[in-house]
Every structure is written in C-alpha cells, then in structure tokens.
Amino acid sequence: MKAIQFDQLGGPEVMSLREVPKPELRPGTVIVKNHIITINFGDIFFTRGEYIVKPVFPDTPGMEAAGIVDAVAPDVTDLKPGMRVAYIGMGSYADYTRIRPSRVIPLPDYMSFEQGAALPIAMLTAWHMLHTIHQTREGQTVLVHSAAGGVGIAAVQIAKAAGARVIGTVSSAEKAALVTKFGADEVIDYETQDFAAEVMRLSNNRGIDLILDAVGKPTFEKGLRCLAPFGHMILFGRAGGLPDPLNVAKLMEKSLTVSAFVLPLIYSNREVMRRGLEHSFQLIREGKLTVPIGGTFPLAQAVEAHRFVLSRRSTGKVLLIP
Numbered sequence: 126m127k128a129i130q131f132d133q134l135g136g137p138e139v140m141s142l143r144e145v146p147k148p149e150l151r152p153g154t155v156i157v158k159n160h161i162i163t164i165n166f167g168d169i170f171f172t173r174g175e176y177i178v179k180p181v182f183p184d185t186p187g188m189e190a191a192g193i194v195d196a197v198a199p200d201v202t203d204l205k206p207g208m209r210v211a212y213i214g215m216g217s218y219a220d221y222t223r224i225r226p227s228r229v230i231p232l233p234d235y236m237s238f239e240q241g242a243a244l245p246i247a248m249l250t251a252w253h254m255l256h257t258i259h260q261t262r263e264g265q266t267v268l269v270h271s272a273a274g275g276v277g278i279a280a281v282q283i284a285k286a287a288g289a290r291v292i293g294t295v296s297s298a299e300k301a302a303l304v305t306k307f308g309a310d311e312v313i314d315y316e317t318q319d320f321a322a323e324v325m326r327l328s329n330n331r332g333i334d335l336i337l338d339a340v341g342k343p344t345f346e347k348g349l350r351c352l353a354p355f356g357h358m359i360l361f362g363r364a365g366g367l368p369d370p371l372n373v374a375k376l377m378e379k380s381l382t383v384s385a386f387v388l389p390l391i392y393s394n395r396e397v398m399r400r401g402l403e404h405s406f407q408l409i410r411e412g413k414l415t416v417p418i419g420g421t422f423p424l425a426q427a428v429e430a431h432r433f434v435l436s437r438r439s440t441g442k443v444l445l446i447p
C-alpha cells in the first residue's frame with residue numbers, strides 16, 4: 126500500500142510517499158481503509174518531534190481519517206467489516222491504518238466521509254472545550270482565535286448553537302467573511318487590529334467570558350487582560366509559540382480561570398464521549414454544524430498540503446485523498 130513516511134525530524138519536506146506493507150491485524154484492533162484523511166495542525170508538530178506522541182522512524186504522520194472498516198480482530202465485537210467510520214489515531218496518512226476500537230466512531234448514513242473526517246478531532250475538540258471544560262450558556266460571550274480554521278469554525282457554530290455571542294479573530298478579510306457566514310456576531314482581523322482593544326470596545330469594557338486560544342504566545346497575555354470578571358481562558362495549542370510562564374496570583378484580580386485542554390484523554394471516558402457525540406450528531410442533523418473544506422490534495426502531495434496550512438491561507442479542513 127501507499128503511505129507517507131519520514132525518517133528525520135523537520136518541516137514538511139521530510140515527508141515522502143512510499144510503498145510499504147499493509148498493517149497486520151492484531152488482537153484488539155481493526156484495520157480501516159482510509160477514504161478521506163484530514164490534516165491537523167498537530168501533524169506539523171509531529172514531524173518536527175514537538176507533538177505529545179514522538180515519531181518512531183520510519184513513521185507515518187496523520188491522526189484522523191474517515192473510511193471503511195476493512196478487517197476486525199476476532200476479539201472486537203462492536204465493529205464489522207464494511208462499516209463507515211471515522212477515527213482518531215496515529216498513522217492516518219496511508220491507504221490503511223490499524224486502530225483501537227475505542228478510537229473509532231461509526232458514521233451515520235447522513236454524514237459524508239468529508240464531514241465524518243472532521244468529527245473526531247476538529248468538531249469534538251471544539252465541543253468538549255465549550256461543553257465539558259466550560260459550560261457555555263446563553264448570554265455568555267466567547268472569543269475564538271483562528272476562527273476560520275478547522276477547530277475554530279466548529280467552535281464558532283457550537284458556541285452560537287449554545288446561545289453565546291461569538292467573536293472570532295482571523296488574519297485576513299477573506300477569512301473574516303467566511304467566519305461571519307458561519308455565524309460569528311463579530312470578527313476581528315488581529316493582523317490589522319488590536320484584538321484586546323476591540324474586544325473591550327465591543328463588550329462596552331466588560332470583557333469576554335470565555336477565550337479559546339490555540340495561538341499561544343502572541344495572544345495569551347493579551348487575552349487575560351480582556352477577560353471579564355470570572356472569565357475563563359482555555360489554552361489548547363501553540364501555533365504561534367508557547368506562552369510565557371503564568372503568574373497565577375495575577376488571576377486573583379478578576380477571579381479568572383485558566384485551563385488547558387488536550388482531546389485524546391476524552392476518548393478514555395465513555396460517558397463524556399457519548400455526550401459529545403450525541404450532541405454533535407444532533408447539531409449536524411439540524412444543519413447547525415458543518416466544517417467547510419478549505420483544500421483537497423492527493424496523498425502524494427502531503428508536503429504541499431502542510432505548506433498550505435503553515436501559510437495561514439487555509440480555512441476549515443484540508444484533506445488528503447489516498
């Protein structure tokens with residue numbers, strides 16, 4: 126089968142398409158034939174050796190895809206060959222990937238592989254920050270950084286569906302138009318405007334209740350300054366670099382909360398997973414949650430696809446087609 130592999134740490138250029146053996150079925154696993162593979166920002170950290178999971182060379186990047194179950198180990202009872210599924214799991218930039226069943230989500234008929242492939246990471250990261258880590262309710266204000274990206278655009282829609290007033294930040298006018306189309310009440314171009322000053326102006330100097338921040342260094346400190354009393358910041362990424370260490374005593378002034386979030390832990394909790402999936406499927410059925418496709422590349426062009434995401438021009442999900 127074909128797979129992207131790399132055997133040294135670095136940027137997109139370390140990846141290449143190779144012919145490799147199909148993964149063997151092992152006890153307690155399934156093999157999925159990938160139809161749509163999504164690019165996540167974490168894949169870029171993975172090839173650099175900066176992700177929580179470290180590569181073992183030669184390794185295959187990728188952590189999310191949708192496709193069809195190809196083979197099921199005899200001790201796996203709840204999945205069958207032929208089922209349409211999406212999953213979170215390492216090594217998805219390939220024709221076939223071996224996955225643990227707890228990381229596999231059966232897809233309902235009404236969900237395309239494209240939308241299905243945006244569910245395990247982008248949609249569920251946004252959902253669990255807004256409804257598991259925070260309790261987003263009507264009347265709250267939510268600031269979503271990089272709001273035109275995969276997680277960002279899902280977060281805008283899920284926060285709107287919860288009744289919040291949503292402000293997005295983006296780095297271009299095209300992205301601002303897209304985020305407005307997906308329901309944001311206000312969008313700030315944080316390349317040309319001081320987002321904290323704008324947030325204070327838009328909130329009549331009250332500040333914001335919840336900030337979802339995966340940019341890090343350029344946004345974190347400023348974000349703390351524009352939180353409302355009892356406001357909450359969730360740090361869940363660092364596309365712009367790690368923020369400076371936090372002096373917790375500073376949070377006392379406005380009774381602020383700072384949390385951090387990482388999605389894979391959620392998959393270990395069946396009940397929390399069930400709640401996130403049930404509500405996400407409901408929002409999808411009601412037409413309130415959909416992630417636009419911002420680019421499609423053949424698997425062989427994974428290098429170009431990573432460069433596109435790094436260029437900050439991509440929107441929604443960028444896909445690889447095996």
Ligand SMILES: NC(=O)c1ccc[n+]([C@@H]2O[C@H](COP(=O)([O-])OP(=O)(O)OC[C@H]3O[C@@H](n4cnc5c(N)ncnc54)[C@H](OP(=O)(O)O)[C@@H]3O)[C@@H](O)[C@H]2O)c1
Nearest residue numbers: 165166271274275276295296339362364365386387388437
């Ligand atoms: N903790 C978790 O479990 C978890 C799960 C999923 C994703 N994440 C994190 O969430 C973020 C979004 O992930 P995604 O896969 O949906 O990516 P994405 O938002 O679709 O793509 C990247 C976007 O990040 C923004 N960005 C800000 N600073 C950047 C920089 N220095 N270089 C490149 N891009 C920069 C750009 O949008 P603007 O230019 O408009 O800002 C860019 O378009 C990433 O930081 C990722 O690591 C975390």
